[in-house]
Amino acid sequence: MKLINNGPSPYGRKVMIALREKNIPFEIEWDIPWHKDTTVHHYNPLQQLPILLGENGEVVYESSYILAWLERHYPLPPLAPSDPDGLLQLRLFQVLSVGIMDAITRINFEMARPQENQSREWMDRQERKIVGAVAEIGRLLGNNEFALGAEFGHADLEVGTVLGHFDFMARNIPALNELLDKRVRWRQQHPNLAAYIDRLEQRPSFLASAPHMVQMDFQAVVA
Numbered sequence: 046m047k048l049i050n051n052g053p054s055p056y057g058r059k060v061m062i063a064l065r066e067k068n069i070p071f072e073i074e075w076d077i078p079w080h081k082d083t084t085v086h087h088y089n090p091l092q093q094l095p096i097l098l099g100e101n102g103e104v105v106y107e108s109s110y111i112l113a114w115l116e117r118h119y120p121l122p123p124l125a126p127s128d129p130d131g132l133l134q135l136r137l138f139q140v141l142s143v144g145i146m147d148a149i150t151r152i153n154f155e156m157a158r159p160q161e162n163q164s165r166e167w168m169d170r171q172e173r174k175i176v177g178a179v180a181e182i183g184r185l186l187g188n189n190e191f192a193l194g195a196e197f198g199h200a201d202l203e204v205g206t207v208l209g210h211f212d213f214m215a216r217n218i219p220a221l222n223e224l225l226d227k228r229v230r231w232r233q234q235h236p237n238l239a240a241y242i243d244r245l246e247q248r249p250s251f252l253a254s255a256p257h258m259v260q261m262d263f264q265a266v267v268a
């Protein structure tokens with residue numbers, strides 16, 4: 046299998062971790078979807094990664110959909126609930142995690158615009174979404190070891206890659222450090238989430254899928 050991925054992408058990391066948890070061998074093709082030499086449009090009409098190229102020529106995209114596809118074709122070890130209530134609970138973790146990532150992405154692109162064109166109100170709106178959704182995830186998680194049930198699974202992939210991305214962005218992008226560590230202060234506000242992600246980051250699948258920064262030309266897209 047081949048995974049088309051971008052170094053800092055939490056979406057790509059989600060798929061990498063799932064593949065490792067399932068012991069499925071794969072290679073990675075690194076791509077920057079905003080650059081002219083990207084290949085994503087050859088595979089995904091939405092022109093974004095991650096994209097998984099399966100063993101039999103399948104082309105699968107959209108991170109949560111890729112996880113569901115893997116579960117269907119490579120069911121062991123199981124990473125998703127099979128009962129309807131469990132699937133609904135998983136969906137809620139997905140909704141909150143995707144909502145947070147959408148808000149982060151909007152902030153990222155807003156910050157890439159010339160300063161005089163940036164909207165403080167728009168960015169504050171995104172920040173409120175992040176604060177609210179993180180609090181809700183913290184409430185749902187409580188002091189459980191895993192987000193859903195007694196075993197590691199898709200809900201942990203969704204939540205864990207978002208929290209891991211917070212730490213990664215705060216380390217690498219000063220403006221996001223200001224947002225996440227100084228204003229949202231999610232580690233101080235939700236020590237249960239901090240303990241949870243610190244535990245998850247020790248899993249071999251997380252350690253082997255650590256994100257890395259690449260030089261990206263956002264301005265070329267939004268300016």
Ligand SMILES: N[C@@H](CCC(=O)N[C@@H](CS)C(=O)NCC(=O)O)C(=O)O
Pocket residue numbers: 051053054055056057078079091092093094095106107108109
């Ligand atoms: N909802 C998508 C989001 C994927 C996404 O935003 N990927 C970024 C890279 S981290 C991308 O390819 N962006 C290019 C674009 O949106 O045009 C998923 O879960 O796979």
